[in-house]
Structures are given as C-alpha cells and as structure tokens.
Amino acid sequence: MIVMSLNVLVFAACATEAMELYGLEQAQLTTISSVASVVSVFGGILFGRMLDEGSVRKSMTLFLALGTALFFVRACVSGYAAILVLTFVASLCANICLVAGPKVTATWFPREKSGAATAFVFSAAGIGFAIAFTIGAIFGLKKTLFIIAFIYLALLIFWVTVGKEGPYKETNWDEDEANPSKTGEKISKANVYKSPNLWKITFAYSMVVTSSTLINTYMINSFVSKGLGSVQASAMGTLLNVGLVVGGYVTTSVLAVVKRFNPLLLICMLGSMVFVLAGWFLPIGTITWICVGMGGLIFGGALGLCVGRVPLIPQTGDFGVDSIGTASGFNETVKGLVSFLLPIVVANVFGTNYNAIFIVFAICCVLAALVGAIMMPELGENGKK
Numbered sequence: 001m002i003v004m005s006l007n008v009l010v011f012a013a014c015a016t017e018a019m020e021l022y023g024l025e026q027a028q029l030t031t032i033s034s035v036a037s038v039v040s041v042f043g044g045i046l047f048g049r050m051l052d053e054g055s056v057r058k059s060m061t062l063f064l065a066l067g068t069a070l071f072f073v074r075a076c077v078s079g080y081a082a083i084l085v086l087t088f089v090a091s092l093c094a095n096i097c098l099v100a101g102p103k104v105t106a107t108w109f110p111r112e113k114s115g116a117a118t119a120f121v122f123s124a125a126g127i128g129f130a131i132a133f134t135i136g137a138i139f140g141l142k143k144t145l146f147i148i149a150f151i152y153l154a155l156l157i158f159w160v161t162v163g164k165e166g167p168y169k170e171t172n173w174d175e176d177e178a179n180p181s182k183t184g185e186k187i188s189k190a191n192v193y194k195s196p197n198l199w200k201i202t203f204a205y206s207m208v209v210t211s212s213t214l215i216n217t218y219m220i221n222s223f224v225s226k227g228l229g230s231v232q233a234s235a236m237g238t239l240l241n242v243g244l245v246v247g248g249y250v251t252t253s254v255l256a257v258v259k260r261f262n263p264l265l266l267i268c269m270l271g272s273m274v275f276v277l278a279g280w281f282l283p284i285g286t287i288t289w290i291c292v293g294m295g296g297l298i299f300g301g302a303l304g305l306c307v308g309r310v311p312l313i314p315q316t317g318d319f320g321v322d323s324i325g326t327a328s329g330f331n332e333t334v335k336g337l338v339s340f341l342l343p344i345v346v347a348n349v350f351g352t353n354y355n356a357i358f359i360v361f362a363i364c365c366v367l368a369a370l371v372g373a374i375m376m377p378e379l380g381e382n383g384k385k
Helices: 002-013 015-022 026-053 056-076 080-094 096-106 111-123 125-139 141-162 190-194 196-225 230-258 262-281 286-299 302-307 310-316 321-350 354-375
Strands: none
Touching (some): 002 015, 002 026, 002 096, 002 125, 015 026, 015 141, 015 196, 026 321, 056 080, 056 096, 056 141, 080 096, 096 111, 096 321, 111 230, 111 302, 125 141, 125 230, 190 321, 196 302, 196 354, 230 302, 262 286, 262 354, 302 354, 321 354
C-alpha cells in the first residue's frame, strides 16, 4: 500500500517541477497525477476473477515483475506522452496488489478480525503520500521516479521471498449462508455486481479517493496562490499526509476497540471536511497549519474503513466468500473510473478557481459520509448481524 500510494502522488508532490519539466498546464498535471488511479478501471476487471479462480502467488509475481520493469523504463524517458503511457501501463500491472489486498489479508486473520486487518493495511496509503512529498522535495522528480522503480523491485523481491496466502484461506468462514462451499450451493459471480452493499461501499470509496486526490493535487499550487512560498506549500502537503498516516492507524486502533465502522467513517469525513475548509478559507497563519494537520489526521482512516468492509460483505448474504476477489476488483474498477474522471472534469471546469476545488472536496466528503456511514449497514463485530 505504501508503494502504490507513493507512485500515485509522485507528480502531484513535484507539481511545480513537473509542470516546468514537461511544459504542463494544470489540467495536464491533474491527468498525469490521476492516471495511476484510472488503471483500477482495467485492473479490477483483469485481476478480480483471475485471483478468485487462479494462483494468487503466481499471478501477483508475474504482473508485479512486469510493472517493475516498466517503472525503470519510465524513469529513463522524457516527454509528457511517454511518461503518461508508461505510468498507465506500469501502474496497471502493479495494480494486482491493490485488487489482491483484501483477499490476501483476509486469509491471515480469523473472520471477525479480517475487516480491521484490511483497514490497517489500507491505512498505510498515508505513509506513501507522506513519502512522496518528502522525497519529491529532497530529490526532485527524475530521481524520485528512479527511487520508485527500485522500491517496486524491493516489493517484488519481498513478495517472491515470503508472499503467500495465510492459514485462514479455507477455514475463515463458518456461516453456511456466507460460504457456498459448505452448502454445496454455487452462488453466481453475477451476484457480486448486484450487491447493493458492495455498490454503497464502492461509491463511498470512490468519493474518499476522489477527495484525497483533489486535495493532494491542488495543495501546493492553491496555497502558493495565497502567498505561501513553494517550499512552505510543499511542507504543508507533507503535513497533510503525515496527518493521514497517523490518522489511519489511530482510526484502526479505535476500530479495534469500538468494533463499528459507520460512526468512525462519519467522523472521518465530516471532521476532515470542516478542518480542511477552515484551513483554506481562513487567513494564512498558525491556524492554517493546525487546520490542515487536523484535517489530514481525521481523514486518515477513511480509506481503510471503506476497503476493510469488502471482505465482510458476505455477512449480508449478497455473495459468497469465494467472490471476494471479484468484489475487490469491482470496487477498484469503479473507484478508478470515478477518481480519474471526476478530478479531470473539475480541473477543466474550475481551472485555478481554488475556492471551487475545495467546495467540491467538501461535497465528496459529505457524499462518502451519507452513503458509506448512514446508508450502509454496520458490518463491524458490534454491528447488527
């Protein structure tokens, strides 16, 4: 998760340099910053069924190796078109890790802990966001692209060396209605796409990722327009993402205690919205840094709270546990489409109207809270079974 999110934000973290190096306008920067997310549209379709029906270990090894090689090629080329294409193809191959995440994580923990464990894993995205802003500021864009390629190589070696599914692969689900293999009844894979609860989680997940993409893509340039220097604006982006890191694990720790997803997601989305808006609309000063830091801290757990419920949806009877990979692929597909297209539309409609950008961020937060926290049934251990 750290490596995936690091790759997604590399261009946004080096926004000024990327625009100068490739001669980009703001809309082009948003496009190249979002292209690593749109791969989920294709990766979810490509990898979901593959992971359910084939070898998880072999599939991940093959596609992660291809992606790693292409990331090295990307670091060596120049030109906007070449970078855009290579970012797309390399990220597509590596996307198998995201699709497999909930499925593999669920095999390492008993059923009642699998949701919190998946939330913990996906909370690591904030670490990648923070690293992207940090190494981008220190090394610059070109060197950072090489660093990312070497980190993917380390990830590949790690997976080949120790990666596998866990001891709960076959024994994690005891309820007959959630496990068609116990009843002898084969639940159609088509039920995944008909699941209203999966659609709700996917919509909320899409809004969370879109809001995160918007705020990270515009953080530096928006605050530069308010009078901050580029170094200070980069520091504010780092602060935001350090908050995401800490918040992700704080939220996961709270989840382990309260064992309820919905109220935590509600707090994450609405609380972060209030602080981020205050940080933008209030005059720049100490309060700005406090609000941005608090916004990131509260927002941090939202990603994990959404994805962490995907392996728990079989509790509702919508589909069986043998379809978690397909469900995860669908989740990534829709999220990728929304979080790619919506920021581009916003960029082309509003341009550098940063007030409007932050308002769109707030709308996404409200929608995620409404659908993911209010309309979604509680799937935590203390929820209604």
